[in-house]
Amino acid sequence: MNVGFLGFNNKIYTEQNFFEKLSEYYQLIKRESPNAKLLEQIAFALVIESTKGKFKKIPETYNHRVLSTRESDDNFEFDTKNIHFITKFKPWKKLEKNIIKWAIFNNGSHIYLYRNLWLDYASKIEGFEIFCMEKPLTVKQLVGMEMHVVRCFNEKLTH
Structure with a gap:
């Protein structure tokens, strides 16, 4: 089920036949x-609506x-508890310049920074390297990436 971030009370979920309603x-x-498109999200929205407000909306930080954005x-900190990678761009996949260009032309010029943040956290988990060969970018690589981003922005502005 792809609905972003979902937390639920398993007892209520079972008592109210949530999965059966979702399936129907x-x-x-x-x-x-x-x-x-996005049938599961439409179905999920209908189930939530059918509860007549019994579900709580969680803050955007989740x-x-x-x-x-x-x-x-003032220290450039922001409160985010869960980053939802809703595009074809996933942090565990190899970073390629054409993906950055696509992101810039789709208002996501900062997407590589989220990737770096995700990899920074994930790489601290024991055994992570078994599942993902990607590593956070170094400061030098981030500077090089920013140069690429600026060139792509300039291209976007001239079109």
């Missing part, structure tokens, strides 16, 4: 609108999307 809505949408304080 999903099948209904699939049958009635077979070309619809579902920070990589194509959005957030205010930072």
